Amino acid sequence: MKIAVAGAGYVGLVTAACFAELGNDVICIDIDEEKIKKLNNNQIPIYEPGLEEIVIRNKKEDRLKFTTDLKSAIKNSEIIFICVGTPPKESGEADLSYVENVARTIAEVMDSYKVIVEKSTVPVHTGDKVAKSIKAYNKHKVDFDVVSNPEFLREGSAVTDFMQPDRVVIGCESEKAEQIMKKLYEPLKKPILFTDIKSAEIIKHASNSFLATKISFINAIANICEITGADVEKVAEGMGLDKRIGKQFLNAGIGYGGFCFPKDAEAFIRIAEKIGYDFKLLKATQEINTNQKADFVKKIEKALWVVKGKAIGVLGLAFKPNTDDMRFAPSIDIIKALQKEGAKLKAYDPEAMERSKAIFKDIEYCSNPYDAAKDADALIILTEWNEFKELDLNRIKSLMKHNLIVDGRNIYNPEDVKKSGFSYISIGRRDA
Numbered sequence: 001m002k003i004a005v006a007g008a009g010y011v012g013l014v015t016a017a018c019f020a021e022l023g024n025d026v027i028c029i030d031i032d033e034e035k036i037k038k039l040n041n042n043q044i045p046i047y048e049p050g051l052e053e054i055v056i057r058n059k060k061e062d063r064l065k066f067t068t069d070l071k072s073a074i075k076n077s078e079i080i081f082i083c084v085g086t087p088p089k090e091s092g093e094a095d096l097s098y099v100e101n102v103a104r105t106i107a108e109v110m111d112s113y114k115v116i117v118e119k120s121t122v123p124v125h126t127g128d129k130v131a132k133s134i135k136a137y138n139k140h141k142v143d144f145d146v147v148s149n150p151e152f153l154r155e156g157s158a159v160t161d162f163m164q165p166d167r168v169v170i171g172c173e174s175e176k177a178e179q180i181m182k183k184l185y186e187p188l189k190k191p192i193l194f195t196d197i198k199s200a201e202i203i204k205h206a207s208n209s210f211l212a213t214k215i216s217f218i219n220a221i222a223n224i225c226e227i228t229g230a231d232v233e234k235v236a237e238g239m240g241l242d243k244r245i246g247k248q249f250l251n252a253g254i255g256y257g258g259f260c261f262p263k264d265a266e267a268f269i270r271i272a273e274k275i276g277y278d279f280k281l282l283k284a285t286q287e288i289n290t291n292q293k294a295d296f297v298k299k300i301e302k303a304l305w306v307v308k309g310k311a312i313g314v315l316g317l318a319f320k321p322n323t324d325d326m327r328f329a330p331s332i333d334i335i336k337a338l339q340k341e342g343a344k345l346k347a348y349d350p351e352a353m354e355r356s357k358a359i360f361k362d363i364e365y366c367s368n369p370y371d372a373a374k375d376a377d378a379l380i381i382l383t384e385w386n387e388f389k390e391l392d393l394n395r396i397k398s399l400m401k402h403n404l405i406v407d408g409r410n411i412y413n414p415e416d417v418k419k420s421g422f423s424y425i426s427i428g429r430r431d432a
């Protein structure tokens with residue numbers, strides 16, 4: 001099938017590469033000339049395990065192309081995926097101007113039937129608005145269908161998630177488009193749920209909000225554990241063994257970040273507000289998440305007494321492991337708060353340091369975790385990269401000025417760290 005994918009970001013690039021891998025002819029478009037130039041030179045602009053290999057292979061086999069020319073890509077495709085950003089506006093609502101822009105261009109240039117698929121995360125009713133906008137600008141008066149096909153991939157395992165999804169959701173109100181989408185996704189051999197467009201749009205916001213709520217729930221429990229002297233890891237294990245609850249997303253820590261949960265939860269609150277529903281549960285989810293970062297800073301302050309002038313080593317900057325994505329990373333608020341207090345920061349992240357340079361000033365970037373620990377008064381863990389779990393703690397101790405680890409991701413066993421001679425503070429546990 002001939003597919004155009006508008007947007008070569010985390011979602012668009014993975015979508016384009018994976019559909020090409022399934023044998024389709026795909027053209028991926030972005031307005032960012034630098035990004036397209038890189039991709040045409042076989043350079044992958046993001047860190048995503050397994051992506052480089054399939055991009056290069058499918059380019060070589062001529063099934064995947066990159067361009068900035070949206071108009072000719074639209075003309076040459078039957079299915080057009082909209083995968084552009086929907087960043088939050090100041091109000092928390094999603095900025096749909098990028099989506100609208102692509103929709104208008106599609107309307108102006110399409111000269112044959114197209115299936116226009118919204119894959120970007122958008123508020124309910126966006127499908128209607130996209131259809132209206134295309135109808136209004138439909139220069140050649142051709143038939144088209146709008147479909148909602150929300151994306152559930154996780155950064156860090158995006159290729160696997162795309163190729164082996166738990167489910168594919170397709171909001172579709174035309175038989176013709178339904179058959180086309182079915183044919184496109186059938187090779188994955190995974191459950192496909194067909195719904196109306198509005199339900200598909202809500203499924204995406206509801207799913208992300210539910211997962212965010214699960215994280216905030218366990219973080220709230222972690223706070224109760226800290227006060228009572230219980231252990232949140234045990235509590236989470238005991239809860240998670242119940243199949244109705246499940247153990248995933250019950251890891252206490254410094255809260256969620258990234259380009260999805262914070263902005264999608266905020267957008268869902270605004271969507272609910274607009275239709276007259278006060279989504280108190282989701283507001284509490286967001287509030288707990290914000291507090292979790294502030295409380296972590298308080299833990300560091302309490303342990304160091306005076307933060308001003310202290311050297312703090314930071315392990316992990318990305319919002320989660322296996323990505324270089326820094327958008328809404330908890331590290332941003334935490335590092336900025338510590339800098340405000342006058343701390344001197346040295347940081348290491350396996351993949352996100354380049355992107356961090358645009359966000360933080362006055363940070364010393366280190367080439368490995370041990371350099372970040374050198375002469376530090378405290379070592380703080382903000383992202384649970386696997387390589388941090390296997391550090392030589394004796395070596396870390398010999399390098400640090402003061403043997404203090406504040407772990408925002410609970411990656412160590414408190415007893416083990418204590419045996420290595422550290423003061424250890426983590427989340428929701430009896431610390432050593």
Ligand SMILES: NC(=O)c1ccc[n+]([C@@H]2O[C@H](COP(=O)([O-])OP(=O)(O)OC[C@H]3O[C@@H](n4cnc5c(N)ncnc54)[C@H](O)[C@@H]3O)[C@@H](O)[C@H]2O)c1
Binds near residue numbers: 010122
């Ligand atoms: N990142 C994730 O993990 C994830 C997962 C599921 C859904 N989503 C949703 O998918 C959407 C995209 O997210 P992302 O992380 O890929 O964003 P991104 O910022 O990485 O990529 C968006 C891309 O769209 C490009 N773009 C903007 N206007 C364009 C236009 N007119 N024509 C062509 N390209 C254009 C931008 O230059 C950018 O490269 C968002 O709505 C997001 O909420 C993201």
